[in-house]
Amino acid sequence: MAVYTEVSDEALRAFLSDYELGELLAFRGIAEGVENSNYALKTARGDFILTLYEKRVDPAELPWFLGLMRHLVSRGLACPEPVPGRDGEALRVLAGRPAAICTFLPGIWPRRVRPAHCEPLGEALGALHLAGDGFSDARRNGLGPHAWGPLLDKCRRDAAPELVAELDASLAAILRGWPEAGALPVGHIHADLFPDNVFFLDDGRGQRVSGLIDFYFACTDLLAYDVAVCLNAWCFEPDRSFNVTKARALLRGYRAKRALSAEELAALPVLCRGAAMRFLLTRLYDWVNTPAGAMVTRKDPMEYLHKLRFFQHAEDPGAIGG
């Protein structure tokens, strides 16, 4: 679900009076996104998305996220552009929450990923990494390698002992093999580029990416780690098998925009293990900390245990499409 905060029509009208968006024509909650409340907003000026930032997002970090999006749009990337109010400020308050209006992006996210999506996805990821260049502020990855041990500790009591033992061993190996600071190129990464954050349009000549959304995990980290996240999120089949054709297409698309160095390519297996560990641990944490009756869809952490195990047996970048 993606409407946690209800907005009264009076509050909405008062909020919109600070913008130059013309007459309000429609306002509907969107059943997508899991962290924030999202509304489709239609005014005389067109379609927009209104986001109310819920408790998982630190308000102090919102200016960085909106600044990055603005920068990416200025570099020609198709991502939501924060729309400023009359006073020039895009980050405002609505119904007691930080809120922003962004431009609407056309496109449909793929409910089932096909190989034809993966090359354009890779290109879009490469383009994102290039476009991020020049945005000078940095944001540390709050869910990077330093966070994984503490996250695992918080699950230790409630998770099965065999699972905890397996993750302890895997995590130690991942951290031992993790690239040293400075060894690989760093830039602004999306860090959560799952299929529901990538819109596609089919112009009759094939799939093209029409937009990247949801930059609220974006941070400054190893560019190749973003590739590893995508290999996790886009290249496994529902039967848990790894589709190397998709991985090759993803990497081909990426490299068409940005070259991967030999060091990045060599690090890809451990980065993939790290990305699998990151999603496994946040899902495990949510799983053991969400009451069974809560109105929240808990994602199955075991999906990522299988991915982690797959990448542990992939020593050679060639096995994962590199």
Add this chain to the structure above:
Amino acid sequence: MAVYTEVSDEALRAFLSDYELGELLAFRGIAEGVENSNYALKTARGDFILTLYEKRVDPAELPWFLGLMRHLVSRGLACPEPVPGRDGEALRVLAGRPAAICTFLPGIWPRRVRPAHCEPLGEALGALHLAGDGFSDARRNGLGPHAWGPLLDKCRRDAAPELVAELDASLAAILRGWPEAGALPVGHIHADLFPDNVFFLDDGRGQRVSGLIDFYFACTDLLAYDVAVCLNAWCFEPDRSFNVTKARALLRGYRAKRALSAEELAALPVLCRGAAMRFLLTRLYDWVNTPAGAMVTRKDPMEYLHKLRFFQHAEDPGAIGG
């Protein structure tokens, strides 16, 4: 939640190829409505709503609902118009479910009902009742008085004994006082015209209704019963008090479009009790039959117990705005 059925992009594309709607531009789940899955669909031809009918709707009844909507639009009522495919058929199949595309209606439903909403609401309800005239097929109200006893029986085992005893007594009194067949005018009614089914636009000169939606409880029944449903749904404050100013405005608006006979007015108190009983019982049934951990928002039946008690003490139509 209002997306129970996920639609793959291939399935969507194949489905849309049976329409003349032009290029697909966007497709987003809508977090509104509780019975069906609703998607906002944008194509080169404009905005539409795609509905997949879930298990509570009997597929055999869909032609009646869509036919009624088509009739109402032809009479100038602002309600969703089913969009036919190339073969002229609006009711189709998508992702294994009956599905239809309807026109998009502008407007915002009131999260908090103000008196200013109630007169235009009443007018829209009166206009709906007039516009229904001439649609010759009838549909029995599946949740009418004959259904309340059996519904209560299904809750008998799991509900508190005092509550069951109170409802038994109330129901017997309601059924004793219910208008005889033929005593009051009958027509096509919405039967579920809650605030989230009524869109408003504020054109600067006040609220006007821009659309009525969700006709999947519509049926052929006492017109004044629809008024009673609205008195239940629109005229109570969050503190459970009855706002007679709202009720008067609602009835004033209604009567500006369609006169209420002396018999209808006299029956209004018992019709209001019946409407309260209907929503109380369906909510109670859902409450006792929904596992606590299910991903469904259960609506509190007690809200309608308070409404029922209020209407039991309102013998005089004047007390409820008449």
